[in-house]
Amino acid sequence: MNRYFDYAATHPMTKAALDHYVAMARGVYGNPSSLHIAGFMAEDYLTEARRLIKQALGLDMLRGKLLFTGSGSESNYIALTSLRKRMKGKEVITSWQEHDSVSLLLDEWEAEGVTVHRLKLKDGRFDHETFTRLLDRDIGLVTFQHVNSDTGWVLPLHHILCQLKYKKVLLHVDGVQALGKIPVSVDGIDAYSFSAHKVGGPKGIGGLYMERLLPPPYYPGHHQYGIRPGTIDVPGICAFVKAFTERHEARTRHERNYVAFRAILKEKTSSYVTWLEFEQQSPAIFSFVSSRRDGQWWMTELDALGFQVSAGSACRAGQNGPNRMLESLGFETSACHGLVRISFGEGTTIEATSALADAIVTLARRVESYEQTLSR
């Protein structure tokens, strides 16, 4: 039984993606910059990969540009660094609970004198009121995570787009946990980041949709519209496209499964832990908060029972601060270490989910009886 429940950290390559990688590595090994048949063939496959992604996003071939990077983090870095050069206003709006690749970079910007506004949620919802008020300031850039990686909370993108419609404000959206998991449209967005290994593609591949070509973040080069240097990994990109398009087509079927998994977890464990649910939520992520033990304890104990879960984004592993999303949701600081994230993927089954729920109950009861012993 597959007891891996950390698909939001990384989704193993799907069989189809891995088979495709092997075929491509064998047959389409050329450097797409080479001006001979091996290079032209690689270039053709790259063009087709871009077309398939645009098609899945509902875009025609001539709309925007697709850049391939080394990771979702690099996509975020390129998007923000490049958009910064195009900012008309001087201040930035973001959220309290961004991924480190956005929030740590914005920390640097702040140190350089840029004013960064970090919106918290308001009663579990996007704080439209504060956002609208902030837009009256000299805002040049807005950057938000589409789906929160800790809880699956979904940004009300449509409302934000309406508010930005007649303003000269650039918009970047970090879609790493959204692509392939919820419906995605890039309409009205200047730059949209995504990552291959979150949907069953290979690690080491990220992507960035750009509505208009961005200025180079590193130095003006020759590869990929002059934006990103380095030989393009065509086999990896094509394997990603295989995983993504499959996932895109099967999204509603996956969603039905994930809803069933969530129901099982809730039904069996709700008397012991608090599940985080939102009006708009990615079906692939389901997190609970426990006030009696922190997330690291749960992760370690569940690991000992054979289940891999997460105590929040793997990118902050070893960093023991309070969880930013729980802070944003208004939890007291003492409770902000208690997040446990369960995430679903291709290999998740009802059986395994049911076993995981039982394990959570076992552990919760063990904590209870230990505390009762202490209090006697």
Place this chain on the structure above:
Amino acid sequence: MNRYFDYAATHPMTKAALDHYVAMARGVYGNPSSLHIAGFMAEDYLTEARRLIKQALGLDMLRGKLLFTGSGSESNYIALTSLRKRMKGKEVITSWQEHDSVSLLLDEWEAEGVTVHRLKLKDGRFDHETFTRLLDRDIGLVTFQHVNSDTGWVLPLHHILCQLKYKKVLLHVDGVQALGKIPVSVDGIDAYSFSAHKVGGPKGIGGLYMERLLPPPYYPGHHQYGIRPGTIDVPGICAFVKAFTERHEARTRHERNYVAFRAILKEKTSSYVTWLEFEQQSPAIFSFVSSRRDGQWWMTELDALGFQVSAGSACRAGQNGPNRMLESLGFETSACHGLVRISFGEGTTIEATSALADAIVTLARRVESYEQTLSR
């Protein structure tokens, strides 16, 4: 018959590397930052990968740090951007014939006011005299390509290290075309760049050996000593290590083969084209210069006959400037478009090399007879 002679642009993944990739993608898919068994396993494989590379470089496990990046170009970018923050002197020495990822970045530095000295060769050799004279200036950083990607020319690294020994000058070496092809020692070097797909590993993986930890080039993050963000591609890295260690062990056998291939090419074609030979040269690259047609013409005509060669580094594809290495070697500007690069790899055979030599002769004779017709 395999007629691919552009292994310096990219070497197809070796069978062993691809098999290893598949096994790793299936079995070791965890995010090495995750604190559960899937993550720990990935972390263990990553540690072992670093150990194997250090072992092949003759280093013990505790010496220096190995960073994995997205490409050789990114390794160069990180090395230079990070070393710049540590420079004591204000000026930089490099060569006229660096890879674009170094020379274009240094163009940016120049625009920002840094003085960059670009050494040309002197009679086909490193210009020790000028280098020594330049070292009397306020030099902070020296960056050189170990093996020139257009011609296989090898930097006399030992002499340069002797000259830098008692100076506070940082040294970066771009070893992308050197690793696995010539003996490599990183002793005395502050940062050494390399690339996986040049030795039969996957595309999308670069590496950087750092003698001491460098400051972060992007922003202070959590992954890889805080230097490079993004989920680490453990299957890709392990596949690279497989390809590299195999190649490392078989280096002298490959060298014997390549020497034979060069002999065949020279013997059959020397009356038609001029082969570029140096005292110290990578056996894997052999280039000729033709005064009657430019490199693009040769590449296209040979491609039509089924042979893939290159008219210089693929990273400058579509950029029709004169070849910098030929300029550095002192060729007249009119001749600096005539470089044709042949490069060898795992799949190269005597048969195919012999057929390539015949094709070169056929084309050279066609040019001759065409010119005779014209002059009649």
